[in-house]
Amino acid sequence: MNQKPSLGKRLLAAPHLVWSALFIIAPLIMVVYYAFTDGNGSFTLSNITAIPDYADTFVLSIWLGLLATVISLIIAYPLAYFISQSKLPVQQTMIMLVMLPMWMNFLLRTYSWMTILEDNGIINTILTSVGLSSLRLINTRGAVVLGMVYDFLPYMILPIYSVMVKLDHSLIEACQDLGGNKWDVFSKVILPNSISGIVSGITMVFVPSVSTFYISQKLGGTSTQLIGDVIERQFMTANNYHLGAALSLVLMVLILVCMAIMNHFSDGEIETGRISA
Amino acid sequence: MKKFFSLITAIVLAFGALGTTVFATGTTEALDPESLRGTTLYVYNWGEYISDGSEGSLDVNKEFEDRYGIHVEYTNFTSNEDMYAKLISGGANYDVIIPSDYMIERLIKEGLLAKLNFDNIPNYRYIPEEYRDLYFDPNNEYSVPYTFGMVGLIYNTKMVSEAPDSWNAMWDEQYSGEILNFNNPRDAFGIAQFLLGLDINSENPDDWQAAYEKLSEEKPLVQSYVMDEIYNKMENGEAALAPYYAGDFLMMVDNNPDLAFVYPKEGTNVFVDSMCIPANAQNKEAAELYINFMLETDIATANANYISYGCPHTGVQSNPDYEWVGNEILYPESVDFKTDYFHNLSDETLSLMTSLWDDLMVEGGNNTGVYIALAVIVAAVIIIAVVMAVRKKRRANIDD
Amino acid sequence: MKAKKNTLLKIYSALIFLFLYAPIAVLIIFSFNESSSTAQLTGFSLTWYEELFRDAATLSALKNTLVLAVLSSLIAGLLGTISAVGIDSIRSKRMRRLTKSVTNIPLMNPDIVTGISMMLLFVFAGRLLGRSGVLGFPTMLIAHITFCLPYVILSVLPKLQQLDPNLAQAAQDLGCTPFQAFIKVVLPAILPGVVTGIMMAFTLSLDDFVVSYFVSGPASQTLPIRIFSMTKKRVTPDMYALSTLLFLAILLLLILINFAQSRNEKKAKRS
Numbered sequence: 001m002n003q004k005p006s007l008g009k010r011l012l013a014a015p016h017l018v019w020s021a022l023f024i025i026a027p028l029i030m031v032v033y034y035a036f037t038d039g040n041g042s043f044t045l046s047n048i049t050a051i052p053d054y055a056d057t058f059v060l061s062i063w064l065g066l067l068a069t070v071i072s073l074i075i076a077y078p079l080a081y082f083i084s085q086s087k088l089p090v091q092q093t094m095i096m097l098v099m100l101p102m103w104m105n106f107l108l109r110t111y112s113w114m115t116i117l118e119d120n121g122i123i124n125t126i127l128t129s130v131g132l133s134s135l136r137l138i139n140t141r142g143a144v145v146l147g148m149v150y151d152f153l154p155y156m157i158l159p160i161y162s163v164m165v166k167l168d169h170s171l172i173e174a175c176q177d178l179g180g181n182k183w184d185v186f187s188k189v190i191l192p193n194s195i196s197g198i199v200s201g202i203t204m205v206f207v208p209s210v211s212t213f214y215i216s217q218k219l220g221g222t223s224t225q226l227i228g229d230v231i232e233r234q235f236m237t238a239n240n241y242h243l244g245a246a247l248s249l250v251l252m253v254l255i256l257v258c259m260a261i262m263n264h265f266s267d268g269e270i271e272t273g274r275i276s277a
Numbered sequence: 278m279k280k281f282f283s284l285i286t287a288i289v290l291a292f293g294a295l296g297t298t299v300f301a302t303g304t305t306e307a308l309d310p311e312s313l314r315g316t317t318l319y320v321y322n323w324g325e326y327i328s329d330g331s332e333g334s335l336d337v338n339k340e341f342e343d344r345y346g347i348h349v350e351y352t353n354f355t356s357n358e359d360m361y362a363k364l365i366s367g368g369a370n371y372d373v374i375i376p377s378d379y380m381i382e383r384l385i386k387e388g389l390l391a392k393l394n395f396d397n398i399p400n401y402r403y404i405p406e407e408y409r410d411l412y413f414d415p416n417n418e419y420s421v422p423y424t425f426g427m428v429g430l431i432y433n434t435k436m437v438s439e440a441p442d443s444w445n446a447m448w449d450e451q452y453s454g455e456i457l458n459f460n461n462p463r464d465a466f467g468i469a470q471f472l473l474g475l476d477i478n479s480e481n482p483d484d485w486q487a488a489y490e491k492l493s494e495e496k497p498l499v500q501s502y503v504m505d506e507i508y509n510k511m512e513n514g515e516a517a518l519a520p521y522y523a524g525d526f527l528m529m530v531d532n533n534p535d536l537a538f539v540y541p542k543e544g545t546n547v548f549v550d551s552m553c554i555p556a557n558a559q560n561k562e563a564a565e566l567y568i569n570f571m572l573e574t575d576i577a578t579a580n581a582n583y584i585s586y587g588c589p590h591t592g593v594q595s596n597p598d599y600e601w602v603g604n605e606i607l608y609p610e611s612v613d614f615k616t617d618y619f620h621n622l623s624d625e626t627l628s629l630m631t632s633l634w635d636d637l638m639v640e641g642g643n644n645t646g647v648y649i650a651l652a653v654i655v656a657a658v659i660i661i662a663v664v665m666a667v668r669k670k671r672r673a674n675i676d677d
Numbered sequence: 678m679k680a681k682k683n684t685l686l687k688i689y690s691a692l693i694f695l696f697l698y699a700p701i702a703v704l705i706i707f708s709f710n711e712s713s714s715t716a717q718l719t720g721f722s723l724t725w726y727e728e729l730f731r732d733a734a735t736l737s738a739l740k741n742t743l744v745l746a747v748l749s750s751l752i753a754g755l756l757g758t759i760s761a762v763g764i765d766s767i768r769s770k771r772m773r774r775l776t777k778s779v780t781n782i783p784l785m786n787p788d789i790v791t792g793i794s795m796m797l798l799f800v801f802a803g804r805l806l807g808r809s810g811v812l813g814f815p816t817m818l819i820a821h822i823t824f825c826l827p828y829v830i831l832s833v834l835p836k837l838q839q840l841d842p843n844l845a846q847a848a849q850d851l852g853c854t855p856f857q858a859f860i861k862v863v864l865p866a867i868l869p870g871v872v873t874g875i876m877m878a879f880t881l882s883l884d885d886f887v888v889s890y891f892v893s894g895p896a897s898q899t900l901p902i903r904i905f906s907m908t909k910k911r912v913t914p915d916m917y918a919l920s921t922l923l924f925l926a927i928l929l930l931l932i933l934i935n936f937a938q939s940r941n942e943k944k945a946k947r948s
Contacts, residue, residue, distance in 0.1 A: 008855065013763025013776065015756060016826070020779045023823045027794030028782075030801055057639045063647045066654070079693055082686045089939065094690070096931050101697050103927045104704075107886060107904045108920050111912055112700040115707070115716055119515050122703065136454065139500055141642075153697065203785070211787030214886070218908065221454075222499045223642030228789050230639060235793055235891065237461070238631050239362040245797065248790045259785060261658065265665075319895045324910040330731075331913070339733070351734070352895045355909050368800050369894045370810030505910035513716045532714075557809050 031252075034245030047246035054230060054247065058254070061227040064141060065210035068148035069156075072205045073198065075149070076156035080197075081190070083157075084164035095161065098154050106151050110218055113150065117143055117219070139221030147215040148205075155204035163197035164190075199262055207255055227251055308397045308562050314346035318563045321360060321371040323550070324353040324505045325528070326424075328583035335579040341570050347563050355504040356461035364389065364555060371555055372564040377548045379463070379619035381420050382413035384553070386621060390419045391554045397565035400572030408589035411549060412618065420551035421568050424586035426523045426607065427547050427616065428464065429540045431507075433533075436517035444472040444541045446518055448491075453498040457510060457519035460502035462634035463619055464546070465492060468520055471543045471615070478620040482629055489633040496641050511536060522548075523606050524586030538606055544615025549589070701924065708917035715912050726922075729915040738903040739919070742883060745814070745899060749821035750878035756822070757829025757878075758871050762863070764830065765837040780831070783824045792891035795820045799892060813894035820892045821882045828881065829874030836870035837863075 038044040083094045101109065116122045117137040124134040137143055167190065175189050213228030220226075227247065234244030320338070330336030338349045354360040357380040363369055364384075376384065384390045395401055401421060408422045432441055436455060447456050447468070459465040469488040470477045476484065500516055507525070510516045512533045526538045552571065554564045570576060574592030581588035582600045587607045593599050601607055622630065711720035729735065764780075767773050783791055796812070803811035840863065848858035864871075886901035893902055904916055 009766035010763055012759050013767060016760030016763065016780075016830070017776070019756065019823070019826070023795065023798070023819060024779060024782050027791075027798040030797040031790070031794045033801075034797055053636070054639060056644050059647055059651060060642070060644060063651055066651075075693060078686065079690055082690055092935055092938070096935060097694060098697070100924075100928065100931065101701060102884065103880065104701060104920055104924055105886075105901055105904055106884065107901060107908060108704060108912070108916060109700045111715075111908050112703045112707075115703050116700065118513065118716065120513055120716065139454070150696065150700070153693075207785070207787050211789045213789065214905070221501050222496055225639050228787075230635070231789055231793070233635070233638070235796070236362055237356065237358045238635065239358070239365060240631065241797065244793065248793055252786060252790050255787060256785065264662075317896070321895065324906070350896045352898065353906055353909075366796075366800055366812075367803055367809040368796065368812035371895065506908075508911050509716065513714070559810070 031245045031249055034242050035249045036246075038242060044242075047242045050243060051246060051250055054227065057225055057227050057230055058250070060224070061210050062254070064145055064148065064224070064226065065206050068145050068152070068209045069202055069206045071145065071149050072153050072156040073202065076153060076160055076201065077194075077198075080157050080160035080164055080194075083161050084167070091165070095158075098157050098161075102154050107214060110147055110151060110215055113143075113147060114138060114218060117146075138219060141220065141224050143219040144216050144224050144226075147219045148209040148212065151215065152205040152208055155208075156201040159200040159204065160194055160197040163194045167193050199265075202262060203259060206258065210255065211251060308566060310345050310347075310566055313560070313563045313566065315348075316560050316563055317348045317350055318373065318560050318567055319369075319371045319558075320349055320351045320373045320567065321363070322351065322353060322373075322375045324355060325508070325525070326353075326375065326550075326584055327351075328579040334583045335576070337571070337576055337579060340576070341567060344570075345563075345566065347560075347566070349567075357463065358461055370557055370559050372558040372560045373552055373567050374555060375423050375550050375552050377550050377619070378411065378413045379621050381551060381553060382621035384555075385414065385419055389556050391556045391558060391561060392418045393421070393554060393568070394561075394565055397562065398569045398572070400569045403572055403574070403577070403590045403592045405589060405591050405594075408549065412620070413549075414551070420553045421572065422549050422551045422589040423571070424524065424581075424584065425547070425549045425589055426586045427540060428467070428520055428545045429523050429526065429538050429606075430518065430520050431511055431526050431529065431536055431538050432518045433511065433514055433516070433535050434537050435535045436514065440537065440539065441518065442539055442542055444468050444520075444543050447520065448472075448495050448498070450498060452517050454500050455517035456495070456499050457501060457503050457507055457516045458492075458495065458499050459520060460504050462630050464520070465502070465634075466630060467546050467619065469495075471541070471545060474543070477546065477617055478622065480623055480626050482626070485626065485629055485633060489637060492637055493640065496637065502638070522586065524584055527585040527601070527604070527606065540609070540612075540614060542614050544617065547616045547618055549618075550586075704917050705921045705924070708914055708921045710914055713911070713913055715914060715917070725914040725918040728913070729918045729922075732915055734898070735900075735903060735915065735919060738898045738900045741814070741897055742899040742901070745817060745821060745897075746879050746882040749818055749825055749882045750875045752818075753822045753825035753829050753878045754871060754875040757826050757874055758833050758867070760826070761830045761833035761837055761867075762859070765834060780827045784827050788824075788885075788887035789891075791824060792820070792888040795823070795888070796891040810894065812892055812897075814897040816892045816894070817889055817897050817899070820888050821885065824885070824888060825878035825881055828877040829871070832874040832877065833867055833870040836867040840866050 035047055036043055036045070038046065083091055083098075086094065114121070118124070119134065119136070119138070121138070123137060128134050171189050171193070172185055175185050180188065210226075211228045211231075212226060213232045216224045216226045216229055231244050231247050231251070234240045234247065238244075328334045328337045330339065338351050341347065342349055354363065357376050360374060360376055361380060361383070364371065364374065381390070398421065404422055408425070409417055411420075411422070414420045430441055430444065430446065432446070434440070436452075437446070438451065441449075446452070447458065458468070466485070466488045467477045469475075469491040470479070470484070473487055473491055475488060479485065500510075503510065503519075505525075507516075507519050507521055508529060511519055511529050514533070514535070523538065523540075526536065530536045530538070552568045554561055554568075558564055571580070572590065574590070574596055577588065577590045578593045578596045578598050581590070581593050582598070585601055585607070588594070588599075588601075594602060706718070707715055708725055709721050709723070710718055711722040711724065764773065764776050767776065786794075795816070799811050799816045803809060844862050844866075845855075845858045848862045849855060853861060884901070886905060889899055889902055890905065893899065898906075900919075904912070907913065907916060
């Protein structure tokens with residue numbers, strides 16, 4: 001008796017499965033297909049063997065992405081904790097303030113960093129007007145990392161906040177009752193309970209940072225070509241879809257490996273939902 | 278006064294008509310624009326390359342829409358190569374495109390352009406003789422010239438120690454970090470080739486390798502590789518030197534009088550950008566109507582005034598409203614340096630150039646530190662993983 | 678001691694909010710700039726707000742963006758809810774895990790890979806069908822639905838799992854058809870999840886640039902794409918004006934929502 005509705009219900013998953021097959025699986029198959037063929041459609045490994053030429057670029061992208069992720073985490077964690085400990089109305093307002101920038105177009109927000117960082121930009125104007133010498137801020141790797149941190153910081157704050165707000169206060173009290181000091185409270189209660197938020201925050205900052213091309217184009221100079229830039233160029237300018245597909249494939253595999261390593265550390269459980277707050 | 282102008286126009290018209298009799302022999306009826314009302318026309322053009330209504334100029338596309346009831350979907354590309362990639366992807370159809378000479382040669386060779394029906398473009402009579410039968414379209418079948426010009430060196434007089442007269446200035450270390458260069462391979466390689474005295478259309482791989490090495494040598498000094506981003510950077514004094522198209526300089530100097538322009542002595546590239554219709558255009562008649570519209574003297578003058586490139590149009594040249602007539606940068610009286618057109622390259626050379634360009638883009642910067650840092654991190658992750666695994670095992674053993 | 682720590686944290690948060698809002702402040706200030714420069718302030722004017730309403734291309738891009746966001750979030754909401762019910766009823770563990778991992782792919786994949794993989798598919802399909810010019814509004818809609826779907830599913834699924842399966846059964850025992858049972862019992866219980874999912878989908882679709890960049894055609898320019906092509910030459914401050922207006926609209930909306938929420942909470946407390 002329980003089986004019958006269940007069959008009908010299970011059929012409800014069918015549209016999704018068809019959709020996934022058509023628009024998630026098939027496109028990935030296309031990437032693989034393009035990566036292993038040449039312009040005439042015949043099989044080739046030359047796209048894959050060209051990848052080592054881009055090793056530097058991959059390494060640089062991962063490095064800058066990693067830096068941005070770590071900095072975001074360091075900035076976001078105390079803030080998320082502070083927000084979660086505030087009174088409810090304050091909490092709501094602060095979360096709103098964190099989310100609000102996400103509604104502004106990120107291209108424009110990044111662009112306005114140019115106005116701030118340029119040689120004749122706001123910071124340097126202030127510096128020179130108080131008699132200091134101006135700094136070269138834009139067109140550096142630092143500017144690119146800054147752009148990444150800036151653009152993706154909310155994606156780190158929100159998931160950490162959303163696990164911290166669920167944290168049971170009696171756990172902290174229990175730890176204190178058992179003679180734990182502040183460090184114990186942090187390392188034995190708060191940190192382990194916020195791992196899932198941290199992991200999803202890391203994912204949501206690392207993945208877009210590694211693959212960005214816009215931020216590096218606007219804020220980076222000539223020495224910050226990221227893998228996203230190379231891929232974009234293959235499709236939009238160089239008209240070499242096959243190399244572009246091969247690079248995307250490698251990028252995808254690299255990111256999946258990174259994610260797998262991280263999930264291994266956190267035992268699964270990822271807090272999904274960017275604005276689940 | 279007005280009469281006088283119309284008299285001139287009439288003379289020009291009559292004069293132009295002589296040259297176009299060849300095209301007037303077609304027997305087909307002139308196209309009826311009414312039948313195209315309500316259709317959409319896809320126009321794909323360079324950025325800042327049409328009078329768009331800003332700063333009190335004429336909004337050319339809107340004018341076309343209002344007159345013919347044809348909706349114009351106007352989008353921009355930033356380089357010939359970008360345009361080609363979009364066109365050949367099959368993802369998008371366009372009705373009118375405005376590529377440069379060498380790209381037109383390539384598109385014709387690959388069968389990607391449609392032959393124009395000049396019966397629908399009577400205003401072709403305004404195109405002067407010297408801009409017909411150009412090398413990329415020797416029989417005048419596929420293209421209608423829109424602009425012409427040369428590449429030169431723009432510099433900020435307040436930021437350079439002495440006025441440059443050579444491409445060499447872009448390799449001058451005192452301007453490190455204040456030099457811009459083209460973000461498209463053909464123009465960037467062209468500069469290195471002129472500087473090295475090489476043929477810009479060389480089919481010899483060694484020449485391209487040499488040009489690549491020259492650019493590679495310059496890269497540490499370059500602030501960034503740009504196309505139209507150059508406007509903001511030069512106008513705001515963010516960069517001292519940049520090669521770009523002469524016409525754009527005239528727009529920039531309007532906003533920053535410190536800028537100056539020179540045609541370097543080693544020579545430079547001459548180009549003609551022409552209106553074409555892709556072979557897979559869906560609205561060819563409207564496209565021809567548009568091209569004809571763009572050649573109307575008033576419209577062409579508005580465009581020529583706004584984009585300030587050289588204008589191959591007899592009507593514009595004699596129009597008193599034309600601002601740039603006789604401008605020495607656009608129409609230099611004597612050219613005492615080498616000039617050359619880009620030609621389409623063979624497939625082998627093209628792919629060599631593209632891959633050298635890719636190498637140039639990704640190389641540079643000192644990455645040893647990055648490698649070391651990443652290695653340390655990977656090692657740390659492995660150690661932590663091992664420690665954690667050992668601990669887990671120990672705990673499991675204790676539990677047992 | 679505690680007060681001191683609190684002030685420290687307050688200063689810290691203030692600094693971070695300063696960091697988050699500095700570029701936005703710059704953007705708003707420059708929207709009132711007199712000249713067209715986005716680097717030097719010359720004087721106060723409202724020119725760019727007037728200019729904005731004359732800029733047909735920007736307004737049509739805004740319209741495209743909104744239509745796309747509304748359509749894709751609603752379709753993803755409907756499809757996602759149905760799928761979540763279906764996935765929830767799958768009993769085989771292996772099958773469940775497989776479905777979930779496939780659903781998660783667009784979440785894990787970099788946007789650039791999602792974008793180009795879909796573009797390759799569309800272009801390839803177009804070539805098979807002998808058609809060119811396939812990229813346009815429909816392809817963008819498909820792409821947006823695809824990356825929105827997982828968010829809807831993942832916000833509906835937990836609600837379904839919290840639901841007592843006997844409830845729907847009871848409703849059916851009382852004479853409801855399965856469909857009626859779903860509408861009357863299941864839907865109200867999962868509605869908050871559905872709404873959250875649709876809201877997320879809407880936000881993501883509105884802000885998406887990377888995926889749209891690869892799958893859009895000439896006639897389907899959205900605001901982010903238009904902004905991108907502008908940043909390739911000059912960004913005119915009317916874009917800043919538009920962003921300022923959007924910013925204010927969203928700020929107002931969020932304040933209203935907050936206000937309504939806190940009033941509801943007060944009411945709930947009283948009763």
